[in-house]
Amino acid sequence: MNVCPLCNGLRRVTVYCSSCRQPMEDQGKVTDYFDDYSPYMDADMMKQFDGYARTYTNHECVHLFYCPRCQAEEVRFIQE
Numbered sequence: 001m002n003v004c005p006l007c008n009g010l011r012r013v014t015v016y017c018s019s020c021r022q023p024m025e026d027q028g029k030v031t032d033y034f035d036d037y038s039p040y041m042d043a044d045m046m047k048q049f050d051g052y053a054r055t056y057t058n059h060e061c062v063h064l065f066y067c068p069r070c071q072a073e074e075v076r077f078i079q080e
Helices: none
Strands: 025-029 060-066 073-079
Touching: none
Parallel strands: none
Antiparallel strands: 025 060, 060 073
């Protein structure tokens, strides 16, 4: 089983906003926002419904990043 280094606190990543070039904040997995129970579901199972065709086969965790300065949001694929 692969693990996401961001979800498990093994690594930190600095992502800069493509609009204002300020550091963005990691808001966690995109699938955690699907419904109230999504954060408690199996991560590999949720990859089948995340809207990205290859996240399961490529062992990627899709994270949402938010810019507090300009309120922009960006999705990044984190290699597990």
